[in-house]
Amino acid sequence: MSEVIRTERLTKFYGRRRGLDGLDLEVRQGEVYGFLGPNGAGKTTTIRILLDIIRPTSGTAQLLGRDPRAGGTALRTHVGYLPGDFVVNEAQSGRELLTHLGHLRGGVRADRIVALADRFDLDLGTRIGTLSKGNRQKVAVVQAFMHEPELLILDEPTAGLDPIMQQRFLDLVREATAKGQTVFMSSHVLSEVQQSADRVGIVRDGRLVAVEAVETLRRRAVRRVEVVFEGSVPADAFDGLPDVNDIEFDGSTLRCRLAGRADPLIKALARYDVASITIQEPDLEELFLVYYRGEAAVEDGDAAA
Amino acid sequence: MLLRSVFGKTLRDARRSILGWIVAITAVGAFYAAFFPTVNTPEMAQALEAYPEGLLDAIGFTDITSAAGYVGSTTFGILGPILTLIFAAVLAGGAIAGDEEDGRLDLVLAHPVSRWSVLVQRFGAIVVAMVAAGIVLAIALIAISGPAQIDDISAANFFAAGFQLALLGIVFSALAMGIGAATGRRVAVNAAIAIVGIGGYLANTLAPTVEGIEWLQSLSPFFYALGGAPLRNGLQVGDAVVLIVASVVLVAIGGYLFDRRDIAV
Numbered sequence: 001m002s003e004v005i006r007t008e009r010l011t012k013f014y015g016r017r018r019g020l021d022g023l024d025l026e027v028r029q030g031e032v033y034g035f036l037g038p039n040g041a042g043k044t045t046t047i048r049i050l051l052d053i054i055r056p057t058s059g060t061a062q063l064l065g066r067d068p069r070a071g072g073t074a075l076r077t078h079v080g081y082l083p084g085d086f087v088v089n090e091a092q093s094g095r096e097l098l099t100h101l102g103h104l105r106g107g108v109r110a111d112r113i114v115a116l117a118d119r120f121d122l123d124l125g126t127r128i129g130t131l132s133k134g135n136r137q138k139v140a141v142v143q144a145f146m147h148e149p150e151l152l153i154l155d156e157p158t159a160g161l162d163p164i165m166q167q168r169f170l171d172l173v174r175e176a177t178a179k180g181q182t183v184f185m186s187s188h189v190l191s192e193v194q195q196s197a198d199r200v201g202i203v204r205d206g207r208l209v210a211v212e213a214v215e216t217l218r219r220r221a222v223r224r225v226e227v228v229f230e231g232s233v234p235a236d237a238f239d240g241l242p243d244v245n246d247i248e249f250d251g252s253t254l255r256c257r258l259a260g261r262a263d264p265l266i267k268a269l270a271r272y273d274v275a276s277i278t279i280q281e282p283d284l285e286e287l288f289l290v291y292y293r294g295e296a297a298v299e300d301g302d303a304a305a
Numbered sequence: 306m307l308l309r310s311v312f313g314k315t316l317r318d319a320r321r322s323i324l325g326w327i328v329a330i331t332a333v334g335a336f337y338a339a340f341f342p343t344v345n346t347p348e349m350a351q352a353l354e355a356y357p358e359g360l361l362d363a364i365g366f367t368d369i370t371s372a373a374g375y376v377g378s379t380t381f382g383i384l385g386p387i388l389t390l391i392f393a394a395v396l397a398g399g400a401i402a403g404d405e406e407d408g409r410l411d412l413v414l415a416h417p418v419s420r421w422s423v424l425v426q427r428f429g430a431i432v433v434a435m436v437a438a439g440i441v442l443a444i445a446l447i448a449i450s451g452p453a454q455i456d457d458i459s460a461a462n463f464f465a466a467g468f469q470l471a472l473l474g475i476v477f478s479a480l481a482m483g484i485g486a487a488t489g490r491r492v493a494v495n496a497a498i499a500i501v502g503i504g505g506y507l508a509n510t511l512a513p514t515v516e517g518i519e520w521l522q523s524l525s526p527f528f529y530a531l532g533g534a535p536l537r538n539g540l541q542v543g544d545a546v547v548l549i550v551a552s553v554v555l556v557a558i559g560g561y562l563f564d565r566r567d568i569a570v
Contacts, residue, residue, distance in 0.1 A: 044570075051415045054567035073417040081415040087408040089318050100308040104416040143412075 003062075004029050004151050004182040005050065010059035012045050012206075019045040021206035022059065027184050032177055034193030034214070035186040037203035043186040044084050046203070047155050051081055064151060077105065082144040084155035084186070086136055090129030094122060094139045098146065105147045116142045119168055133160040145172060152176060154185040158192050170196045194218075220260065224280040227254040230273040237272070241265055311413070311423050315430035319396060323434045326396075327441050330388045334380040335445045339453045341375050372455040373462075373536040376446065381466050382531060385442070389435070389474040390502045396434065397478035398494035400427040401559075402485030405569055414568060424486050424560045431478045439471030440464070458536050465540035472548040473530035477502070479552035483559030489569050501526070526551070 005027035012019040020042045027033045037043050048054045049061050052068040061068055066075050088097055094117070102108030117124050120138040128136060137160040144152055152173075158166045173183050173196045187193050193200060194214055202210045212220070229252050238247055243260030258265055258279070269277070307313035316323070343349075350370045368374030401424060404410045413423060443463040450456040450463075477498060484497045505525040509532065512521035522528050529548050533541030 048411070048568075048570075051411075053411055053414055073419050073422075076415060077417040079415070081412070083411050083415070085408050086412070088412065089409065092318070096308060100314050101412075101416060103309045104311070104413075104418050106417070 002029050003027065004064055005033075005184055006062045007046070007049075008060050010046065010049065010061055011057050012042075012049065012054065013057045018206055020049075020056070020059075023203070023206060023208055025201065025208060026211075027182060029182055030177055030180050031198040032173060032183040032185070032193075032196050034197030034200040035184060035203060036188070036190060036193060036200055037186075038188050041188075041203045042206040043188075043203060044155055045206075047081075047084075047153055047184075047186060050153060051076070051079070078150040080144040080147065080149035080152045080154075082140050082152075082154040082157050084159075086140040088128060088139075091127060093125050093127055094131070094142075095124035097128065097139065098124070098143055101143050102146060108146045113142065113146055116146055119172070120165060134162060134165065137161055138165065141169060141172070145176065148176075148179070148181065150181060152181060152183045152185075154183065156187055156192075157185055158187075166192075223258045225254070225256050225258050225265070226278045227269055228252060228275045228277075229254070230275045233272045238265070238268055241268055310426060311418060312426035312429050315400065315427045316433065319430070319434070322396065323437075326388070326392045327434075327438045330385060330392075330438055331442050331445045333384050333388065334442050335449055337379040337384060338376050338446055338455055339449055340379075341372060342454050344375055345370060345372075345454060373458050373534065376455055376458065377466070377531065377534055377536045380442075380446070381470055381536065385470050386473060386506075386527065386530070389438075389470060390477050390498060392438075393431075393435075393474050393477035393481050394495055394498040397428070397431050397481035398485055398491050398498070400431065400482060400485065401563070402481075402489050402491045402494050405485075405489040406491055408570070410568055420564050421560050424482065424556065424563055428479065428482050428556050431482070432475055435471040435474035435478065436468070438474070439467035439469075442470070443467030459539075462536050462539050465535040468540065469530045469533075469535050469545060469548075472545055472552075473526055476526050476530075476548045476552045476555070479555035479559075483555035486556075486559035486563035487566075489566070 003026055005025060007023055007025040010020050010023040010025070023042065023046060025035075025046070035043055035046070045054070049056050050063055050068055052072075055069065063071060063075060064078055068075065095113070098108075098113045098117075099110070102113065114124070117138070120141065122135060122138040122142065126135075128139065131139070137158075141157060141161075144154060144157075158169055161169060173185075176183055183196075185193060185197070190200075194217075197214050199211060199213055200217060201208050202212075233249075233251060235249065235251065238244065238249060238254060238256065241264050244256050244258055244265050246255075246257045248255040254269075256265075262279075307317040353370065369378050401410070404413075414420060443460075443466065446455070446463050446467075447460050450458065480497055480501060481494045485491070485494045488494075505527050508521040509525040509527035512518050512525075522532070526548065529541075529544040533544050535541055
C-alpha cells in the first residue's frame with residue numbers, strides 16, 4: 001500500500017453550508033504533502049474527517065488503508081495530529097500534558113519528550129497558560145511527533161513559530177520522512193510548505209484544484225522581468241509573445257511578467273542591445289492567487305485532476 | 306499515576322474545584338446541622354404547630370423538631386441538593402459540552418481513545434467526586450453530632466444519607482453528561498439541570514399535597530434520594546437502584562448520540 005491518505009469525492013455539508021465539495025486526495029507513503037488553501041477552503045474540515053472527529057456527508061476517506069471511523073482507536077495509534085487551534089487545560093505544565101497524551105498513546109518514553117522539547121528550547125515545567133503563542137505551538141509540535149507515528153497530520157503547524165523554530169520544525173519533518181513517516185500539512189501560506197513539501201495540493205471552495213510537485217509550481221510560477229535596452233527598440237517588439245503578460249514598454253525599459261517558458265522572451269530580447277536584465281525569484285504567493293482565483297482551474301483543470 | 310488515563314486526568318484537572326466544593330458542602334451542611342439545638346426547643350415546636358401541615362411539607366420541612374427530621378430537611382433536604390446540582394452542572398456539564406465548546410475535545414478524540422471511553426471515564430471521575438463528598442459530609446456530621454445534639458442518628462444512617470445525596474449528584478451528573486454528549490452545548494446542559502432540578506423538587510414536595518397528581522412524585526430524583534428518609538431508616542436499597550439505573554440509562558443515551566455526531570469546532 002503506497003497511499004497513506006486517499007479520499008474520493010469527499011463531501012461535507014454543515015447544514016446547508018458546504019464545507020467540502022467532492023475532494024479527491026492522494027497522499028503517498030513517505031512524502032511531505034502540502035495542503036494549501038485560503039482560510040475556509042476546507043482544509044480543517046478534511047483533517048477533522050480524517051481523524052473521525054466529524055463524518056463526511058458523502059464520499060469516502062481512507063487512512064493507512066482504513067476508514068477513519070471503522071479503524072477507530074487502533075488506526076489513531078498510528079497517527080500524530082497537530083490541531084490548527086491548540087487548546088488545552090492551561091493550569092497544567094507541558095510535561096504533565098505530554099506525559100498524559102503519551103500514556104493515551106500507550107506510553108512515550110520521558111527522555112524522548114525531553115529530547116524533543118530541548119530541540120525547541122521548550123521549558124516543560126511551565127504552566128501552559130503562561131506560555132507565549134509560539135511556545136504553546138512547540139508543545140503542540142512535540143505531542144504530534146513524540147510517538148513517531150506512521151502518519152503526521154498537521155494543521156498549520158508553524159503558526160506562531162519564529163523563523164529559527166520553523167527551521168527546526170522543518171528538520172524534524174525531514175527526519176520523519178527519512179524514517180518513512182508520511183507528513184500531511186495544511187497551510188494558507190505557500191512559503192510555509194515550499195521548503196519541505198514534495199507535492200502541494202491546492203484546495204479552493206472545498207475542491208482540490210491542482211496537485212503539483214513543488215518544483216513544477218516553481219517552474220510555472222510567475223516571474224517579474226525588467227529589461228533595460230540601449231538603442232532603439234520598436235514599441236511593438238514584444239507584443240504577442242507566449243506567456244508574457246502585463247507588458248509595460250516605454251522604448252528603453254521593458255517590464256513584464258513571465259508565466260511559462262523563458263525561451264520565446266529571451267529570443268525576442270536577443271535581437272536588441274540589452275543593457276541589463278533582472279528576473280525576480282518566482283513569487284509563489286502570486287501563483288497561489290492564480291489558482292485561488294480559479295484561472296488555473298479553467299486553463300488546466302483536467303491536467304490537475 | 307493520575308496521568309495514565311482520561312479518568313485520572315479528569316480528577317487531576319478538576320482537583321481544585323472538587324476539593325473546594327467538598328469543603329463548601331461539608332461546611333454549609335455541618336453549619337446548619339449545628340443549629341439543631343436552637344430549633345430543638347418547646348417554643349419552636351409550639352411555633353411550628355401554628356403552621357398548616359401542608360405548607361411545611363411543601364417547603365420540604367418535615368418533623369424538624371427531631372434530629373433526623375431537621376438534618377434531613379436542611380443539610381440533606383435543601384442545601385446539600387442545591388450545592389450538588391450546581392456542582393453537577395459545572396463539572397459534568399464541562400466534561401464534554403464545555404470541553405467541546407472551548408475546542409479542547411478534538412485533541413483527546415484524535416488520540417487512540419474512543420468517544421465512549423472518554424465519556425465513561427469522565428463520568429467515572431465525577432462519580433468518585435460525588436461519593437467522596439457524601440462520605441466527607443457524613444464524617445463531618447458524625448464528628449459534630451455530640452455537641453449538635455444529633456447523636457441519636459446512627460453513624461450508618463449518616464453514611465446512608467451521604468451516599469444517597471451522592472447518588473442524587475450522580476443522577477444529575479449523568480443528566481448533564483448525557484445532554485452534553487448528545488448536544489455538545491453547555492446551555493442545553495444548564496437548562497436540563499434547571500428544569501429537572503426545579504421540576505423534580507416541586508414534584509417531590511408539592512405534588513403529594515395536590516390531589517390527582519400525587520404520582521408525579523415518583524418521577525422525581527429527589528423522591529428516591531430523600532423520600533425514604535435514610536437518616537431515620539438507613540440505606541434505601543430500592544431507591545438507590547432506581548437512581549443508579551437512571552444514571553446508566555442517561556449516560557448510555559448520551560454516549561449513543563455522542564458516538565454518531567460531529568464534534569463542533
